Amino acid sequence: MDSKNYNWSYKDLLFGVKRTSTKPNLIKLEQDPNNVRLRVLPTETPLKKRKILAEKIDNEDVTILSGSNLTLNNAKKKKQQQENQKDEEVLEKAQYEKIQHLKKLNRIYTWGEDIPNPFIDFSELKLPEVLIKNLTTFQIKEPTPIQMQSIPILLAKRDLLACAPTGSGKTLAFILPVVLNYLKLKKSFQRRLFAIVLEPTRVLARQTYMNFVKTCHNLPITCAFLDDNRFPEKANIIISSPKRLIFSWNQPDFDKTRLKSLRWLIVDESDRLFDHSDSSGQNFKDQLDAIIHECNGKFLKLAFFSATFSYELEDWCKNKLNDLATICIGSRNSANSSVIQQLIFTGDEHGKITALRTLVDSKLDPPALIFTGTKERAGQLFAELSSLFKNRPIQLMSSDLTDRERDTLIEQFRSGQIWILICTEMLGRGVDFSGVNMVVNFDLPTSVVEYIHRVGRTGRAGRKGFAITYFTEQDMNIVRPIATVIHQAGFEVPEYTLTLNKVSKKSKKKMKKFAPKRSTFGSVLKWEKIKKVKVKKHELKPSVLKRKVVEKSDEKCANNLVKKKKRIKNAKKAINEA
Ligand SMILES: Nc1ncnc2c1ncn2[C@@H]1O[C@H](COP(=O)(O)OP(=O)(O)OP(=O)(O)O)[C@@H](O)[C@H]1O
Numbered sequence: 001m002d003s004k005n006y007n008w009s010y011k012d013l014l015f016g017v018k019r020t021s022t023k024p025n026l027i028k029l030e031q032d033p034n035n036v037r038l039r040v041l042p043t044e045t046p047l048k049k050r051k052i053l054a055e056k057i058d059n060e061d062v063t064i065l066s067g068s069n070l071t072l073n074n075a076k077k078k079k080q081q082q083e084n085q086k087d088e089e090v091l092e093k094a095q096y097e098k099i100q101h102l103k104k105l106n107r108i109y110t111w112g113e114d115i116p117n118p119f120i121d122f123s124e125l126k127l128p129e130v131l132i133k134n135l136t137t138f139q140i141k142e143p144t145p146i147q148m149q150s151i152p153i154l155l156a157k158r159d160l161l162a163c164a165p166t167g168s169g170k171t172l173a174f175i176l177p178v179v180l181n182y183l184k185l186k187k188s189f190q191r192r193l194f195a196i197v198l199e200p201t202r203v204l205a206r207q208t209y210m211n212f213v214k215t216c217h218n219l220p221i222t223c224a225f226l227d228d229n230r231f232p233e234k235a236n237i238i239i240s241s242p243k244r245l246i247f248s249w250n251q252p253d254f255d256k257t258r259l260k261s262l263r264w265l266i267v268d269e270s271d272r273l274f275d276h277s278d279s280s281g282q283n284f285k286d287q288l289d290a291i292i293h294e295c296n297g298k299f300l301k302l303a304f305f306s307a308t309f310s311y312e313l314e315d316w317c318k319n320k321l322n323d324l325a326t327i328c329i330g331s332r333n334s335a336n337s338s339v340i341q342q343l344i345f346t347g348d349e350h351g352k353i354t355a356l357r358t359l360v361d362s363k364l365d366p367p368a369l370i371f372t373g374t375k376e377r378a379g380q381l382f383a384e385l386s387s388l389f390k391n392r393p394i395q396l397m398s399s400d401l402t403d404r405e406r407d408t409l410i411e412q413f414r415s416g417q418i419w420i421l422i423c424t425e426m427l428g429r430g431v432d433f434s435g436v437n438m439v440v441n442f443d444l445p446t447s448v449v450e451y452i453h454r455v456g457r458t459g460r461a462g463r464k465g466f467a468i469t470y471f472t473e474q475d476m477n478i479v480r481p482i483a484t485v486i487h488q489a490g491f492e493v494p495e496y497t498l499t500l501n502k503v504s505k506k507s508k509k510k511m512k513k514f515a516p517k518r519s520t521f522g523s524v525l526k527w528e529k530i531k532k533v534k535v536k537k538h539e540l541k542p543s544v545l546k547r548k549v550v551e552k553s554d555e556k557c558a559n560n561l562v563k564k565k566k567r568i569k570n571a572k573k574a575i576n577e578a
Contacts, residue, residue, distance in 0.1 A: 166456020271310035338459035
């Protein structure tokens, strides 16, 4: 039996490639004329019935061995066994080749011992009816490549490090196995804390929480989003930022024994978490160590997901975890292949405004996200575009807004009420705006990782997207890596950008802390005017400030509010003096 004789047919999916058979794990033996399927009848079957059956089954691949035929001598039996073993080996080989072929087609690369095979169809997971219904409601019919591979690994309860492009469905790739593993628990264990999902920001934690809620609709699972300091009492799955989680554990009424039952710790956007240093100097590695120290249950498993690969994270996982499985979909650190990318030289900052104006006037395909390097520049650009295009719904997302205002803006952008959203790195990662048609990098991102995530806000869930990146004379020392990524994805870039000097380690480090200095553009005064109005609107009276502090019962929040108030006061003073 030669596996090459199999004539599998594959169909292209939104994300990947799938074999068309509805029973993917069964090799169709009938396709090979050399195959013989054996059917053994018990000896007690009457001779008459045996004869009738033999005549009835007019099928070459079925041989009926009657009871009397089973009285083979030992030599014949041995031969038969050898042949059976050979057949099994051939079948195994065919199965192995089929899986390898499927992995190759979907660009699924794995490392680790005994990696479970990817699945092809959700029906193979034997999902409960309710779950199937929930997925279908959200148009989820076929698994994406990361889901094909990560779900079987997590169902096998293995530690995992997974890297897959932006918008490729990583969230569901951990939600589904966590939910399925939970549903498999004995009823007596089902009332306990089962999984914690860590997200780098509140916006992302809320988004992932919403995805859990949608997936678990009508299922006996309680999910909670840790938005204040209280660790939810009855939740089975908690979604939080690491900082907020640690803070909630430090509350006097927190019962640490609850963490003993924890089975899963999922870290999303994991490379950013490893990279990130907050103002207190504490980085995520320390926070994660603290979290793992507390969650030291015997059965705890860890899974890390990200769109960009970090060697630091890989080293950490290899050192700390046993029996780690690693997945990478496509090439490491490359932009999503559904996005058409363009790199445009504009000379200087005024050139950028001219180019953007032409773009908005002619071929802007809303909804669009425009990224700037700092929140000040985002404000200036907002002022500039709002005065140029008075009738277009343009908005500004800024860290000065309250959580609620940010949530509202995101919802309005998702629903199409806002056409152009100007923002900073704050929305660069993880946020799922599945309908975004265009991303404009008004300011060149300072690293390839930043570029990949920003550009990944479009071209999600298999849709096409378009990304334009501007650069000026001032960016000549940092443009090369980004030009290389765009070029490697098969798009044209100005030839000279590929041969410019490499970015030194020192300036890479510096750029992580401070945005590159850029000349101003348009009229700064316009933004100052708008800001003044905004400052008035958001001005925090002492009574409001006090109430907010009490509401949040969070000393740090209070400090931040006081600092914010001081900043606003200084800004007002500066404006008045000017
Ligand atoms: N199997 C599927 N079929 C169709 N759509 C899917 C499937 N899985 C996920 N999606 C959709 O794809 C979109 C992107 O998914 P998700 O946000 O999980 O991407 P991601 O890989 O986490 O991206 P990022 O790295 O940018 O965070 C979502 O809108 C989600 O609903």
